[in-house]
Amino acid sequence: MHFAFCTLHFQLNKMADKYKPQEFEKKWQDRWVVDGLHRTGDIPGRPKMYILDMFPYPSGDGLSVGHARNYCLTDVYARYYRMRGYNVLHPMGFDAFGLPAENEAIKRQTNPSVLNKQFTANYKRQMDMLGLSYDWDRRVNSCEPDYYRWTQWIFLRLFNSWYDPRADKARAISDLEAELAERGTADISEAAERAGLKYPVCTAAHWALASKKQRNEFLMYFRLAYRGDSAVNWDPVDKVVVANEEVENGRSWRSGALVEKKILKQWFFRITAYANRLHNDLDGLDWPARIVTMQRNWIGRSDGAEVQFKIENENLKMGDSESSVSNSHLVVFTTRPDTLWGATFMVLSPEHPLVEKVTTTGQNEVVKAYVAQAKTQSDEARTATDKEKTGVFTGGYAINPVNDERIPIWIADYVLMGYGTGAIMAVPAHDQRDFEFAKKFNLPIRTVVQGTGVNGGDANATEANNAREGVMVNSGPLNGLQASESVDAAIQFVEQKGVGKRRANYRLRDWLISRQRYWGTPMPIVHTDDGEVALGDGDLPVLLPDVTSYSTTLTGESPLAGIDEFVNVETPIKGRRETDTMAAWACSSWYFSRFADPKNENEPFDINKVNEWLPVDTYVGGAEHAVLHLLYSRMWTKVLFDLGHINFVEPFKTLRNQGMILAPGVKTDPETGRQYHEKMSKSKGNVITPDEVIDEHGADALRGFEMFISDFSQPVPWNLQGVPGVRRWLDRVWRITLDPTEDAPSKAKAEITARELRRVTHRTIDKVGRDIETFSFNTAVAALMEFTNALYKARDAGLVDTIEWYQAIDSLLRMIAPVAPHMAEELWLRIGNRYSIHQQSFPFADPDAMKADEITVVVQVNGKVRDRITVPADLSDDDIKQQALATDGAKRFIGDAPPRQVVYVKGRLVNVVV
RNA sequence: GGGGAUGUGUCGAAAUUGGCAGACGAGCAUGACUUAGGAUCAUGUGCCGUAAGGCGUGUGGGUUCAAGUCCCACCAUCCCCA
Secondary structure, eight states: OOHHHHHHHHHHTTTOOOOOGGGTHHHHHHHHHHTTTTSOOOOTTSOEEEEEEOOOOOOTTOOOHHHHHHHHHHHHHHHHHHHTTOEEEOOOEEOOOSHHHHHHHHHHTSOHHHHHHHHHHHHHHHHHHTTOOOOGGGOEETTSHHHHHHHHHHHHHHHTEEEETTTTEEEEHHHHHHHHHHHTTTTTHHHHHHTTOOOOOOOHHHHHHOOHHHHHHHHTTTBSEEEEEEEEEEETTTTEEEOGGGEETTEETTTOOBOEEEEEEEEEEOGGGGHHHHHHGGGGOBOOHHHHHHHHHHHTOEEEEEEEEEEEOTTOOTTOOOSSSOTTEEEEEESOGGGGGGOOEEEEOTTOTTHHHHOOGGGHHHHHHHHHHHHTSOHHHHHOTTSOOOOEEEEEEEEOTTTOOEEEEEEOTTSOTTSTTSEEEEOTTTOHHHHHHHHHHTOOOOOOEEOSSOOTTSTTOSSOOOOSOSEEOSOGGGTTSBHHHHHHHHHHHHHHHTSEEEEEEOOOOOEEOEESOSSSEEOOEEEETTEEEEOOGGGOOOOOOOOSOOSOOTTSOOGGGGOHHHHEEOSSSOEEEOOOEEOTHHHHTTHHHHTTSTTOSSSSSOHHHHHHHOSEEEEEEOGGGTTTHHHHHHHHHHHHHHTTSOSOSOSEEEEEEOOOEEEEEEEEOTTTOOEEEEEOOTTTTOOOOHHHHHHHHOHHHHHHHHHHSSOTTSOEEOOTTHHHHHHHHHHHHHHHHHOTTTSOOOSSOOOOOHHHHHHHHHHHHHHHHHHHHTTOHHHHHHHHHHHHHHHHHHHHTTOTTSHHHHHHHHHHHHHHTTTSHHHHHHHHHHTTOOSOGGGSOOOOOOHHHHOOSEEEEEEEETTEEEEEEEEETTOOHHHHHHHHHTSHHHHHHHOSSOOSEEEEETTTEEEEEO
16 A cells, blocks of 8 residues: 555545535446456355346336345445455346237337337436446346347257156156157156156057157157146236236236136147246255245145045946046045044035036936036136035045045036146034035034134034044044144045045146247247147247337237248248247346356257356345246256256346335325325336436435445335435545544544554444345445544544554455445545455454454443443453442442342343342 | 244444443434525433432333343234135
8 A cells, every 4th residue: 555645645635625526436346347347256275156136128118226226235245346356247138029019019109029128228328327347248138039049949948848757857758759659658657647747658559659749749748848728817908818827816916807718729848847846945045034934935835635535326337447546436535534524515616627527417417507507707706705606416426445435426516627636525513614604505514623713523513623623523433532633633544544644735837938929939839730849959040030010920929920931930830830929027037047048059058067057145136026037947957957058947046125115295195194105106106216326316316325224125115305414424434544534523532542443444344245245235324434534633633644544444445345336436546546446355354353342331220321431451250240349339229238139241231130 | 823023212223242321323403604505513312310319121910139132922014825
């Protein structure tokens, strides 16, 4: 360090000008770009750090100060780690495909790609204005062919693989074809059933005889990307199919329209094959607990047993069986196998394939009628808890395998085909819905858990007792056991009898990916006489053509269906091109990997580069993506891992969610009188843009306030007074750095020594570093403000021009550099240092310098503060206790009696108990 | 209904994880200065009280020398899933 040099500059700058951020922020932003300061570090021997923001969906509204919060804080974080000597990857891109952009384009009668260029340019302008240090050389844009080409490439990987339950991983579909030719599904079926995969069966002989088309149809049941019939959620307003994840309370996520059920051929990703791994691997992630919980709930793993009930029915002829589902058994999944002895009837979903088989001739008509009306109802309506239970008796009976009891088989719409096996054993004493059903149709109720609370076995009870605590009764071998231990006992019992197995069941459904829309990644699939055929890697990209109309066709097909040149394919395969496009979730499920190698023209990414940079060390974005993007990305990562394209199984090691910034004004609910803050939105006209704030106070003040406003994860209303407050602080930093003698020292002589200044400096370094690392940005700024206050005190104490003073200023600027990069750079040069401060290291806290010579110890009597003493830090515990007892404050409250106890907490307090 | 989170001054909040509640900032009040500024500087600012002191972290209880922090019950608000 060159202190003499610094002093010289202090002299030269005696009449320093005022802090005017507008005069130099742009200058430095341009200079940093020219000098490539934000290019991704790649210095051998340095550790890597991948810091990523969720890439935004560019809209015409641009960024608000709410969006800026996310970006500013990760930028501070990235700049900090650069100064700590890390190779930092901090990229940005745009999630461009999707419905809102398309709808906007329809409204404005223009092409969405034109809008995309405008919107992304505006986003980048705003981000630059904030001083964000992204490596723009690595920018990706999901709607550009050099990006979506690789989305299609990954789609092909999914299409060309299947999940092998024996290896518990994805494998090439060609492996499966080879195995089918040799042995059929003989080795696969049992493992598949155990894993809950509903694979069809086939022998080698059948496979040999099958046509190409039949083979393709068969393989569809295995592929990780597949086309299948599906009752889909149809949004009548946007005229598009929406995923389960996009439906909230029966309404479409975007349009808000009530979704309808429609049977269509749709493309899916077989995410259910990964349910168990997606559930288990959550354990190793440093994610907010609530996001982990939400994913767990969404995957909805429940442990229990699968139990077979024999069907007793004259209609059944032996030799009827032709599929893997045995026609003479009903398979149910239950999380409460301990209540098997309380099953008094069974309920099938109206869509269950065995309904026809079990129905007796006499009941045929009522059953048919019921099945027909159930079809018209949505899942939500069918399973609503307040809904009156409906159902009909099939006339058939099943045999309960644990006690050989003959129980009636009913059908009812509250049982869904999509969950479990589509059939349940009804235990009315211990399940509320079964209870209501039994009450309505006068079916027997038998208590098997003698509970402590409401007893569902009571004929007059109004609700079931689903408690898991109590003693087992009426349950054969389980009698007398505690309910808590009887689940395992029951599973062992059915396993020994060979009538059931331990199993996990999942609520997760396959991921519906196709959209009948224009603005998305085209699927690399051609429909031929032999079925759906995938293009080869060399045929990519399938380019999205220009169209004149973006509206969905009346048949619900994509506008692409109307373009003959696109639809009719001659080479390399003759057929009709798939006109559905991929939902934008596909684009965002792998973009974080593309950043490792964004310009690669031969593959989505080089394996060495992606393995070097990933997984993402710190991923930051809104909590609204808890079960959509974050779950899908995890699945794609696992598929690419299974197929050997990457060597990591989880994409995001650490995840942090920022709280939402709300509009500043308080609103009052006219009905409840409750006060609340609105979200910022253009339609409400309450958006505050970074542009207006920067215009007034500069980017550094905005960045500082984004950090300071609240704890990062807490939602908080914007405070109009906040930015000026931070600006005042920056002003003070400016003055104390350039002109420490300008202000008249205050009359009250401050008590601070050079040694103490040094201690405060190092304590601040320690605190600011730790706070940034733990995302406590608000307290990091508070510590810097305190440090600034201490510097004014030190100035008043006459410490300007001491070595400790220059060290303190030097540390201050380095610590401020990540927070207020423009000002830090400007001051750094003005006091005579060399460009650039952002290539300097963050200061290190010296533990010795942090140690205090004297400590203040609080003196309490019976837990109340009565006095305090200042003692040498190395004084013995006993001496400190003695001094504490001798204080006036203590003596006044102790009285004559000797203290009963004296507690000393090292370096903090003495508590005298009397 | 199930799951999760949060509750601290006038406001945003902090509290080294069981050890001085309210750091830091905003706002407000009083004063100083003046090149009258969106300044700057100083002092004060949880409640009651002149003071000594007492009370105080959603409510009620408990553990502890000591509780915002741990335990039990409840209330309110927000989010997610139904």
